[in-house]
Amino acid sequence: MRNAFFNERTDENSDKWEQAVKREVPIYSRNDVRTEFERDYTRILHSQAYRRLKHKTQVFFAPHNDHICTRMEHVMHVASVASTISKFLGLNEQLASAIAMGHDIGHAPFGHHGEDCLNKLLEQKQGHNAPKKFWHERNSLFFADYIETLQDPNGVEQPLNLTYAVRDGLICHCGEIDQQGIKPRKEAIDLYSMKRPGFTQPFTWEGCVVKIADKIAYLGRDIEDARAYHILDMSAYRQLREIVGSTLGFERKGAHALRSGKAVNTTTLINDLIVDLCEQSSPEKGLCFSDEYFKFILELKKFNFARIYNHWRLGEFAIYAENVIGTIFRTLQKTKLYAENGRVAQALQHYPKLCQTFEDWLIKYTSYRPFISEKHSFVDKKAILKYNTIPVFELHDDESFTKCIIEYISGMTDQFAIQIYEEIITF
Numbered sequence: 001m002r003n004a005f006f007n008e009r010t011d012e013n014s015d016k017w018e019q020a021v022k023r024e025v026p027i028y029s030r031n032d033v034r035t036e037f038e039r040d041y042t043r044i045l046h047s048q049a050y051r052r053l054k055h056k057t058q059v060f061f062a063p064h065n066d067h068i069c070t071r072m073e074h075v076m077h078v079a080s081v082a083s084t085i086s087k088f089l090g091l092n093e094q095l096a097s098a099i100a101m102g103h104d105i106g107h108a109p110f111g112h113h114g115e116d117c118l119n120k121l122l123e124q125k126q127g128h129n130a131p132k133k134f135w136h137e138r139n140s141l142f143f144a145d146y147i148e149t150l151q152d153p154n155g156v157e158q159p160l161n162l163t164y165a166v167r168d169g170l171i172c173h174c175g176e177i178d179q180q181g182i183k184p185r186k187e188a189i190d191l192y193s194m195k196r197p198g199f200t201q202p203f204t205w206e207g208c209v210v211k212i213a214d215k216i217a218y219l220g221r222d223i224e225d226a227r228a229y230h231i232l233d234m235s236a237y238r239q240l241r242e243i244v245g246s247t248l249g250f251e252r253k254g255a256h257a258l259r260s261g262k263a264v265n266t267t268t269l270i271n272d273l274i275v276d277l278c279e280q281s282s283p284e285k286g287l288c289f290s291d292e293y294f295k296f297i298l299e300l301k302k303f304n305f306a307r308i309y310n311h312w313r314l315g316e317f318a319i320y321a322e323n324v325i326g327t328i329f330r331t332l333q334k335t336k337l338y339a340e341n342g343r344v345a346q347a348l349q350h351y352p353k354l355c356q357t358f359e360d361w362l363i364k365y366t367s368y369r370p371f372i373s374e375k376h377s378f379v380d381k382k383a384i385l386k387y388n389t390i391p392v393f394e395l396h397d398d399e400s401f402t403k404c405i406i407e408y409i410s411g412m413t414d415q416f417a418i419q420i421y422e423e424i425i426t427f
Contacts, residue, residue: 001282006090008283010165010204019188020095020165020204024145027161028152040166041098047148047160049105050075055413057111059222059308060229061317062414068225071111075104077217081274082210088278089209096206096213099169102162103210105148106139106170108410109417110321117325118406135197139410141171146392147365147407167191169207173214174198178301180294181286182208208287212277219300220269226308236307243303247296273297324421325409331424332358332405339395342371351423361408365392 010020021036032039044050053072060068069077079100086096108114115136122133144167149157162170168188174197185201194200202208223240226232276293289297308314331354338347339362348355362368393404409417 001279002088003090004282005205008205009090010092010095010206016165016188016204020163022164023161024164024167025159025161028158030153035094036163037092037094037098037166040160040162041094041101043150043160043162044098044102044105044144046150047105049143049148049411050101052411052413053104053107055415056107056109057114057414058218058225059111060225060314061110061321062418065228068228069221071104071107074217074221075101077221077270078103078210078213081213081216081270082206084274085209085213085278086206089281091206091209092204095165095169095204096209098162098166099173099207099210100213102144102166102170103140103173103214104136106141106143106410107136108134108139108325109412109414110318110325112136113318113321114325114410117322118410121326121329122402122406134406134410137171137174137197138192138194139407140173141167141191142407143411144170147411164188165204165207168203169210171197172200172202172207173211178294178298180288182211182288183286184208205287212287215297216270216273216277219273219297219304220266222304222308223300224266226311231308231311231313236303239303239307243296243299247299248292324417327421327424328354328409328417329405332408333402336395336398336401339366339368339401342369344368345370351420353423354420358408362395362404365407366395366404367391368395 008014010016014020027039034042050072053075054070056071057063058069058071058074063070079097082096082100083093085091086093108118110117115134119134144160144162146159148160150160152158168191171191171194182201184204184207188203189200202211223232273289273293276289277287280290281287288294331348331351335344335347335358338344344359344362345355348358359368359370363370393407394400395404412420
């Protein structure tokens with residue numbers, strides 16, 4: 001029902017408002033026409049992590065086809081879906097849009113496989129029984145809090161300093177868990193106390209909307225891209241037809257439109273899921289789909305995993321991607337002693353692109369100060385004076401230095417990671 005959640009929206013009349021707009025570090029004031037959440041939206045939009053999403057994997061690695069979905073396009077899909085749902089239900093559209101825009105800024109190169117690779121590398125250091133160390137939802141929060149910076153009016157780099165409601169939405173956005181009747185939690189918590197993705201509900205209804213919008217956005221589009229790359233065969237198309245028929249029924253209004261030629265129609269699928277969610281949800285029931293559409297979603301996810309995500313071609317490229325990430329990681333692990341003495345340029349002198357970008361990273365996020373000589377001068381010396389913040393990583397601590405490398409790699413695009421890999425292995 002339209003505006004069914006109006007009294008639940010996150011605004012000045014909400015009991016959660018003061019906490020929702022709270023920032024960890026006070027942000028500089030300026031003459032502004034934007035709301036707090038609109039300001040968060042544009043701060044994310046101007047961040048470098050957001051810009052790099054256009055060259056990060058959604059499903060298909062380093063695509064050469066300009067019409068295949070990238071991580072940035074996926075983010076825009078999520079923002080569109082979340083905005084539409086929030087607007088109809090009477091929730092805060094600006095908050096939902098800000099969360100959606102930033103929800104994947106911490107994603108690794110090569111999609112979820114890249115995420116698994118980075119986690120495995122951390123497990124080697126932490127032990128296999130340790131809880132998951134790298135998950136992109138938490139990394140999106142970490143990037144927003146510690147990595148991404150923007151210049152203030154005085155030209156000084158400052159963290160994004162996002163509001164609690166947006167930060168909470170970043171780490172709680174996991175759309176992989178299948179749930180009905182999603183409702184926000186009541187209490188504010190230390191966001192870094194979360195140990196695994198998907199099991200802590202967002203603090204706001206708008207955060208819950210983004211969590212569901214994430215799932216709505218990728219289901220049909222992944223099928224569309226798989227069709228473009230000829231991943232699906234005739235038996236897969238027959239299976240899609242059976243899924244529609246067994247869950248929604250061919251006579252159901254709109255169900256016939258979910259099949260366009262051989263594959264599910266993305267725009268129709270997104271529209272029908274949004275409409276069903278808006279019709280079924282209420283503050284009492286929570287955000288939910290009808291039983292038919294929820295079953296349809298579950299079956300479609302099973303189809304995508306069996307027919308797309310586990311396809312042998314993606315499996316072969318995943319082996320390559322794991323080697324790319326592992327090679328970069330092992331190369332940088334060998335530089336620790338050099339980093340402690342300001343001589344990373346000496347260790348990486350044969351890899352100029354890796355040397356420059358990693359040394360710049362160390363200058364910005366650690367206490368690293370390069371040894372200056374005529375021979376080793378890959379870094380802009382003025383950059384040393386640019387950042388006056390407390391170091392994010394500690395060079396002399398093995399665990400912290402490993403984390404430093406992991407975060408550096410996680411920020412890479414597919415193409416850049418491949419370029420660095422080829423620089424390392426080329427003689």
